[in-house]
Amino acid sequence: MAVRRRWLSRTAAAALLLLAGIAVPAAPTRAVEPGEPKFTFDVTGMTVTSGVSMKRAYLRITNLTDETPIAIEFRVRPILEPDYWIDNAYLQWATQTASSGECDGDVDGWYCSINQSIGRDLLPAPGGTADIPIDIYVSEKSEPFEGRFYVQVTMMWDEYTNRTTDRREFTLALVDAREADLSVVAPDVTQSVRVGAGGRLENTGTLNPGETGAVRYRIVNQGEKAVSGVRVTLRLPEKVTFTRPPQECVIDDDGRSAVCTYDSLALVPTDETDPKDHVHSAVELYNLVTVPADIKAPVTLAGGSVQVEGLTDGISARSAPKRTDLPANAVAVPAADVDATDNKDGYAVVVAATAGDGDGGNGGDGGGDGLPVTGPQAGLIAGAGIAMVAAGIVLLLARRRRSVAFVSGEDTTAS
Template sequence: MIFRTRRAVSLAAAALLASGAFTALGAPAQAAGTETDLAITAAGTRTTDGVQGKFGWAKIANLGEGTPSKVLIKVDTSKVDFDKLVVGAFTQGDCEVVGDLKPELWVCELAEDEIPGPGETTEVPLVLFKSTEETIGAYKAPVTISIESPDDTDESNNSIDIDVEVTPESGVDLGVIVPDVKSRLDLDTLDELGPLNPGDRTAVYSEIVNQGDLTAKGMKLTYQVPEGVSILPIEGCDLSADKRTVVCEDENFVFEPDTILVLPLPVEVSKALDAPVTLKGGSLEAAAFGVLAPDARLSQQQRKPAFAAAELRKANESEFTDLDPSDNSDDFAVVVSAPSDGGNGGGGGGGLPVTGVQAGLIGAVGAGVVLAGVAMFLVSRRRRVVMVAPGDEKSNS
């Protein structure tokens, strides 16, 4: 593996919003052949008051067989004390914020490329941030998240009630996000080369962030890919015999707050697949072995993961607890297109715009966010990013 660092980029269409960007949403129009079943879940809605804020996620899964024509997500924050905490949702589509004295209801439309196809999941960023920089202590408030679509045939899974919570505890707070894999990528540059076909190689792009206020000691990443996909060997990581699970760990790596670990996992799609097909069952789980004292001195070497040189060993048993384990894992699907020439594998036609890797999904927020004329912000400092690029992948072919 080759390791390098870079500065975090702005979260596209999530942080760069201004008061003029919000418009009223009309009723979505029905489109033929788009009937499906959407479901909503959420993760990452607990944070420490030792940080200014964090990202959580509302996850919209398509459990049906059609792609909806329109999708709205609504976040009811009317019971949240605005003087303590601000909670909001962001999409690439139009958003409307309702409320005279405070944001009480967020209504956002998914942009066309955010709408999940069959078997896919779209992660909508939920931002939790303190209204002031002062310590607010323990706080909890109910929030309702719902989705609407004229094409949804089952509304029983379209709404969830959650709590947003602030704790005075200090600690590590890992967050994981893995977008669905839809494109063939250059494994060296991560440039998009075209649709993903049987026989192609690509990368599973993932980000792990420490959104707590303490430094983690030791890191373990466990990837699972769907049946029909195999992981290319990575030096220093433990690959299973069926090439569908890989474990990368480094017990000496220190993972500081406001730091993002980026790992594009090199994979290969089976040539024998009958495409088009959406392969479900992919996942990434991140775990920290422990936590460092606030006054611990950190070396530069410790700040770089050493998966390529680390001794392989089982994870330590530990009493360490993550502040919010709900966002320590994320599922993903691999969407395989039929070759345009009708053949098997190696295909893909190039020249598509770069939409397959949404770099900076978590690393987001150094800029101010203006919502309905109210200046709000999540994190005033830039996040640092530890970039892990697939440079030493090997093939047994």
């Protein structure tokens, strides 16, 4: 009987250990393995044409994990002597923009912090990219110049002690070339939209499976010459489709690429605009896109891009059309609010789970270039089911032990 009891005790203990282990909710599944990079970053738009007093560049940070960071810190400092820089140009955090974050205010080298209280909109979503503006100021007497500087970025998750830091060097170049300088910035698509009065977009909430969002992109001419006409090449992430492409666009056979030609859209340099006329230095355009209803959410669909180029250069502001008829899906942007980057920008489409959806989505495999956002819910449900089975085993073994003892009495051979 002692042997039997020991066997039963060990079996019950093993079952209880199984019960205890699987009843603990699973931790969120990370999108990257230990030791792999958790984010990447770059600085774009660092070449300035002669005669331009200020240009906006971007620190572009891509989150490679499946969790939104709670804070980002970054430091910018020239590698050579500060006086050598300030005589020609200097970099400054774009504090006049919304969600500007918090900075120390230094010019020769500075530090900034973005968190959930200050600059929340600049924290990149899982698999998404944040475009953080940096202004380049050029001295009136500056000559062609190249200067090296470094950027150090620290991203934090969960707690401020859970952090990853990376550092890179970049070159700022002032060039003697009075040419046009088109640039574009396209933020990630995170909101569902509808077209309101006057063709303006209205956000209606987070983007869920089956809903329509908008790829928005802002084009600005930060150079010294105007352009007459702009061509835009768009690429959508996998599984995303155009909802209603404008007549200026030609869609590729795969349904995910489009070339849009705006031959009547003239963009003049930012310092040659006049609020009283209709000649623009910058415009914001959009294209409506739809995500499939059967996609598994939450998920981030990466791989989208917007690229721009001028069609005709070598014209001046005086020779540009006095009035530009904007396309139906374009909204003029005041020069004071100009954003800048290089001629191509990437973006992602962030799809949220439908409210009240127990399994985190509406089905589908959510594959492709998407970065699935995972968490403890699936593991908790599975663990609860297995825990019930383990508990049943424990009770069955306990009942079996009592039955054997009652029937067999002192007969240790009873089975």
